[in-house]
Structure formats: structure tokens, C-alpha cells
Amino acid sequence: MGKRDLLRGNEVIAEAAIRAGCQCYFAYPITPQAELLEHMARNMPRLGRTFVQAESEIAAVSMVYGAAAAGVRTMTSSSSPGISLKQEGISYLAGSNLPAVIVNVVRGGPGLGDIAPSQCDYFQATKGGGHGDYHMIVLAPSTVPEAGELTMLAFELADRYRTPVMILTDGLLGQMMEPVELPEPIDPASIPAKPWATTGASGRDPNIILSFDLDPEVLRQMNLDLQAKYRRIEEAELRYEETMTEDADLVIAAHGTMARIAETVVRRAREEGLKVGLFRPITVWPFPYEPLRELSSHVSTVLTVEMSAGQMWEDVRLAVAERAATPFYGEMGGIVPTPRDILSEVRKHAG
Amino acid sequence: MQVETADMVKVFSRPQSLTAAKSTYCPGCHHGILTRIIGKTIDELGIAERTVCIAPVGCSVFAYNWYRCDAIQAAHGRASAVATGVKRADPNLIVFAYQGDGDFASIGTAESIHAANRGENITVIFVNNQVYGMTGGEMAPTSLVHQKTTTTPAGRDPAQVGYPIRFSEMIAQLDAPTYITRQALFDTRRILDTEEAIKKAFENQVNEKGYSLVEVLSTCPTNWRMSPIASNKHVADVVTEVFPLGDLVDRR
Amino acid sequence: MPRGTVRIDEERCKGCGLCIAACPQQVLGFSGELNHSGYNVVHMERPSACVGCAFCAMTCPDIAIEVYRQKVPAQS
Ligand SMILES: Cc1ncc(C[n+]2csc(CCOP(=O)(O)OP(=O)(O)O)c2C)c(N)n1
Ligand code: SF4
Ligand code: SF4
Numbered sequence: 219m220g221k222r223d224l225l226r227g228n229e230v231i232a233e234a235a236i237r238a239g240c241q242c243y244f245a246y247p248i249t250p251q252a253e254l255l256e257h258m259a260r261n262m263p264r265l266g267r268t269f270v271q272a273e274s275e276i277a278a279v280s281m282v283y284g285a286a287a288a289g290v291r292t293m294t295s296s297s298s299p300g301i302s303l304k305q306e307g308i309s310y311l312a313g314s315n316l317p318a319v320i321v322n323v324v325r326g327g328p329g330l331g332d333i334a335p336s337q338c339d340y341f342q343a344t345k346g347g348g349h350g351d352y353h354m355i356v357l358a359p360s361t362v363p364e365a366g367e368l369t370m371l372a373f374e375l376a377d378r379y380r381t382p383v384m385i386l387t388d389g390l391l392g393q394m395m396e397p398v399e400l401p402e403p404i405d406p407a408s409i410p411a412k413p414w415a416t417t418g419a420s421g422r423d424p425n426i427i428l429s430f431d432l433d434p435e436v437l438r439q440m441n442l443d444l445q446a447k448y449r450r451i452e453e454a455e456l457r458y459e460e461t462m463t464e465d466a467d468l469v470i471a472a473h474g475t476m477a478r479i480a481e482t483v484v485r486r487a488r489e490e491g492l493k494v495g496l497f498r499p500i501t502v503w504p505f506p507y508e509p510l511r512e513l514s515s516h517v518s519t520v521l522t523v524e525m526s527a528g529q530m531w532e533d534v535r536l537a538v539a540e541r542a543a544t545p546f547y548g549e550m551g552g553i554v555p556t557p558r559d560i561l562s563e564v565r566k567h568a569g
Numbered sequence: 570m571q572v573e574t575a576d577m578v579k580v581f582s583r584p585q586s587l588t589a590a591k592s593t594y595c596p597g598c599h600h601g602i603l604t605r606i607i608g609k610t611i612d613e614l615g616i617a618e619r620t621v622c623i624a625p626v627g628c629s630v631f632a633y634n635w636y637r638c639d640a641i642q643a644a645h646g647r648a649s650a651v652a653t654g655v656k657r658a659d660p661n662l663i664v665f666a667y668q669g670d671g672d673f674a675s676i677g678t679a680e681s682i683h684a685a686n687r688g689e690n691i692t693v694i695f696v697n698n699q700v701y702g703m704t705g706g707e708m709a710p711t712s713l714v715h716q717k718t719t720t721t722p723a724g725r726d727p728a729q730v731g732y733p734i735r736f737s738e739m740i741a742q743l744d745a746p747t748y749i750t751r752q753a754l755f756d757t758r759r760i761l762d763t764e765e766a767i768k769k770a771f772e773n774q775v776n777e778k779g780y781s782l783v784e785v786l787s788t789c790p791t792n793w794r795m796s797p798i799a800s801n802k803h804v805a806d807v808v809t810e811v812f813p814l815g816d817l818v819d820r821r
Numbered sequence: 822m823p824r825g826t827v828r829i830d831e832e833r834c835k836g837c838g839l840c841i842a843a844c845p846q847q848v849l850g851f852s853g854e855l856n857h858s859g860y861n862v863v864h865m866e867r868p869s870a871c872v873g874c875a876f877c878a879m880t881c882p883d884i885a886i887e888v889y890r891q892k893v894p895a896q897s
Contacts, residue, residue, distance in 0.1 A: 242658050268657040272650070273683035280647035280680065284654020287641045288621070288662065292654070310644050416639035416655065418662055420618035426633045428624075428642035577826065581875040581888035592883055596860065597837030601882025757843060757876045790837075797837040 227391040232257035234369035237403040241290035242268040244281040250389035251323035275300040279307025286316040289415025295321035309348030313429025317376035326552035334552020335388035340529035344503040362396035457500035466495030510537040584608030597797025599787035627669035628702040646677025649684035665692040674736040688745030698787040706792030741817040747779035749818040753786040755801040825873020833885035836860035840877035
């Protein structure tokens, strides 16, 4: 170890999944996550693990459901239109308390959209997406090395909370090559025991995996248990990063790739003497409302920058309320705002 | 009733692999006979401790309650894909998917065909009762021409909605499946045939022979609006004309 | 013909009548008694005719029937 490889985000996610002990990977091809699928196709069989190119994203996530129920670490990956098809399975995973990792390398939408980077699936990822009162943990890496680290973390959190976890990224990060030191493979013995899994009812009562009960009282309790779990996750798993916020007057709120670009903007703004900082949620669900609320009482402006029409913007406004101005700057359709675009926006508000 | 056990031997009883749960099926529904046959098969092969049942959405949604084995309730139509996931995760498990005709042959069309085409080493029990039982008797892909259902009140009109789909025959066109058969339960002889077919379908999996599909012509007295006995006769006289019984593929 | 008998779990029986039709010896019939679920349950109408063939039990969707058969003395 200690060796640094020049790798694409997609490959790093795939390799990190392997090192996190992912035993079964199921997916259907789609741009811009093809390298992820291909890395798994090359490596999983070699390691005696499962790679299946499924007939559709619905089938892929259903296979994940089966493998997760059987107690192994499992993952699927796709991009926006494919993630729409996975919503049924994600809802079932959440409802059945099954751990699994889902990667969304987001592209421009709606509909078929394009294959350029976008953050337009933020609502879908953080507000449910599928049917029912559920959430999944959503991790938004902003660099290639972080994509690897968060993939390792995703498997850990999935098992700890018995919940689906999403890596929310985009084609820019997926295709970008960066030098990375890949995470160390985990010790398989460190994976928590799964006494609830359907591993064969030998010497114990049968284990049943299901997401439903026709008795509203029972289903209500199942929902209350889910919500209690979400509160525990909110307590323990908030992750975010602040850059140069101590003396900032304007804070840019951005996640993922956009945050990385915003970092450049912060540096340039500082060179111009503007007191600009960056607030970057790493978990976009749970969203770091409290830390942002706290921060917003010391600044005059929180400028949200996204590759969307303003989706995370809603969470930012919820957090900030009336404490600071909350302007928005965004691009859609796969257009990536440049540092120069954002900087001129910053100048407007830093007044 | 008193039974003198001194000179009497029990020759028929509830399979060990079934729980004591009372079935949720309507009187006379063949789902119940199939449950017994599967339980008996699990007993005979001694596989309860490594069997995983994949329950569908449909009247058999509670199938996870019937067997003394692990079980997973799958989304509507996805049981064959879920079975694939389980089997790939642990090939030592014996995985069977139990699916109605709406589940298997309509909403799950892609998952059903592709699990078969990959030759997944699983067992699929496909219950063809020509109707959507659970949701109140709507047309199924297998509904007969002119069959009255709640969504074809004037009878299934092929000009509008096509003909009953012979799904097993479609799957039989594939190279991978090991065993595909169509059976029925309308009399003792057919019940015994079905017992044999289901045992084969599980044995194939135990012996790592690959994909087995047992389609079973079943009744839905409730939604057919027929007595259980008239339903049996309907299967024997009418349904088997459209869905002929017998093996379609046997490559063991 | 060996003698047989059946034991019907009245609380499982749903009165579908499939066993009555399956029995080659016309042993079974509706008892006219309702169980707790309100089903008219089956009983042995002609117990002495039972040969213990188990056809009734095989066809019962509710696995409500157990079948017993007279022990056959070992072949000498
Ligand atoms: C995605 C989805 N669509 C529709 C339904 C409603 N639904 C429940 S069961 C069923 C049909 C079941 O019919 P079949 O598979 O033939 O089984 P049967 O009830 O006849 O045994 C439908 C449409 C559902 N649960 N999920
Ligand atoms: S509705 Fe039909 S298929 Fe469903 S349990 Fe009743 S008889 Fe059986
Ligand atoms: S077949 Fe079973 S459920 Fe039906 S009447 Fe006979 S004993 Fe009762």
C-alpha cells in the first residue's frame, strides 16, 4: 500500500466496493457509469465473487435484495434513468431493513436527458424517490479519493443500520482521473454478524425478510421503528466540511463535484479580498441542518450552487430560514458552472 | 374422532416442513394443495434447513408463513430475480420462487425469462389460475379467450387484448433450462404427477442441474365463480385444451 | 381390502367438498356442523367403507385430513 494509482472515479468506487468485501454485484449498463460495471466484470469473477449483468435495473436491484437478504455485502450501480427503475427495489430494501449500496452516477434529466454530469437527482435520492416513508443514507463525494473512502463507509453504514446507502455522484467525478491511494481491503471478519439473514434455518427458527404487514397497527410499528432508526442516523452520522468559514461573510453551499469547483472559487475570492467560505454536506441525507443553521447566523449570505434547478437549495433554506440571504446559482442539462461563473455570482452577493 | 392406534398406522399427515399456520386461501383453492406438495418434497429431500422460499405478490403473498424454512417476500414479479440474488450469494441454499401467473407471466416477464435463460440453479413454481386472484379477479395474461373477468366483463376479446400466453412454451425455446413441465391438480392422478414433477424440480437443484420450472394449472373458485368441484372439471375439460399437460423440456 | 380411517381437523376444514368427490368409496360427506370459521365441515358418513387410500387427504387444500390404515400382518 501507499502506492498511488491514476484512476477514474468509477473505477475507484468499484475497487473500493471490492475492498469493502462486496460479494455480489448486479447491474445494467448505462453511461456514465460503464467503467464501474466493467471493472466489476473484470475483477469479481477472478476473485470468486458474483458479477451478473442483469436484464434491467429492476432485476438488478431485485437481485441485490435477494443477496442482501442472504447476508452478503452487495451493490448495484447505475445512472439517473436506471436509478428511477431501481426505486421499487430501494423502497423494498428500506422497508425490509436490508443493507445494500447503490451508486448513482447522475446525468442530465429529466427523461432520457443526456450523459453529461448533473445533480438533478438530489430530490430523488434524499427525499425518498420510491414509495413510502423511508430514507436512505446518501453520501456525496467531491473528489476521486473521497469516492473510494465513502464507498467503504457506505458498506459499513449499510450493515450497521441495515439500510440501503447511496453514493450520489456524477459523470464528472466518475470519468475524472486522479491519483489515489486505494483504501486497504477490510478484514472480512470485521463484517458484523447477520443473525437475521436467510442463510438456512439450521438450528434456529426461520428468518423471514419482508416489508409489509396487512395489519395497520403492525405496519405502523414497523414505520415507527424505521423512523427511530433514521433519528439515530441523524444523531450519529452527519458528515460535512467547512472551508474558510471562520471569518466568512458569504458561504457557498455545494455538494459533490460542485463543491470541488466551489473550493477554487473560494480561493480566488479570497485573493480578491472577499470573505468567502464553503459549506459542503458530505451526507446529503441526513442533511446537516444544525451546523448550517449555526453557521448562517454568522454570515450575511448562503449562496447555494448546484448542477440543478435548485434542489439542495430547499434544504439550505430550511436550515438557514431567515438568518441570512439565500440566493441560488445553478446550471442544468449537463452544463457545469465554471469557477468564473460562480465567482461573478459571488461578487454580486458579497456586495 | 377416536382413532385406534394399536392396529392402525398413520399413512398420511401434515408434512413436517410446514408450520401449523392455517392457510389464508379460499375454500377449494389449489394453492393449498401445492403448499402441501412443496412441504412434502422438502421433507423427502431433507432440505428444510437450507431452503429459502421466495414469496410473490398475489394470493400466495403469505407463502413465507407456510414453510419451516427461511423466506423472503419479493416485489410483484421479481421473485425469480430475488431468487437469483440469494442463490448467487450462497449456492448451497435451495431457493424456490413461488409465483402466480400475473406475477410470473405479466409484470415479471423479463425477470422470469432471464432467470431461465441464465439457467439459474433455482426452482420456480408457476401457478396458472388464469386470473388475478388477490386483486379481485382481473384478467391475467393466461386468461382464456372469452373468459369473463372483472376487467373483461364481456369476456376476453383476443382482438383487443390478445390470446392466453403459453409462457412455459416460450421459456422452453431457450437453451439453458433443465426442466420445464406443466402439471395440474384436478384429480388424484394429476396430484401424484405434480408431486413427482415438483420433486424432480427440487432434486435438479440439489444435484446442481440448473433451472427447473413447474407450471401448475390451478383453480380460483372464488373469482371463476364456480364451485371447487366445478372448477376441477373446468381445468380438466377446458383449461388443459389451451394449456396441454406434460413435460416441455427435460435435459437432466 | 384393508380397513382405514381418517381424522379430520375440523378447525382447518373449509368445507370445499373436494375430499368428498375424491373418495372412491363415498366415505365422506358434509356433517352439517359449522366450525368456528363458519364452514360446514366434512365427516365420515360411512366409516366402515374407508380403505385408507388417502385420496381425500391428497386433494385437501387445507391439509385437514390425516389418514390411518390397518396394520397388515407381515408376509409369512
Ligand atoms: C407493482 C404492483 N402492481 C400491482 C400490484 C397489485 N397486485 C397484487 S396481487 C396482483 C395480481 C396477482 O395475481 P397472480 O400473480 O396471478 O396471483 P394470484 O393472486 O392469482 O394467486 C396485483 C396486480 C402490486 N402489489 N404491486
Ligand atoms: S382468490 Fe382464488 S387464487 Fe386467491 S385464494 Fe381465493 S381461490 Fe385461491
Ligand atoms: S378437502 Fe379438506 S377443506 Fe375441503 S371439505 Fe375436505 S377436509 Fe374440508
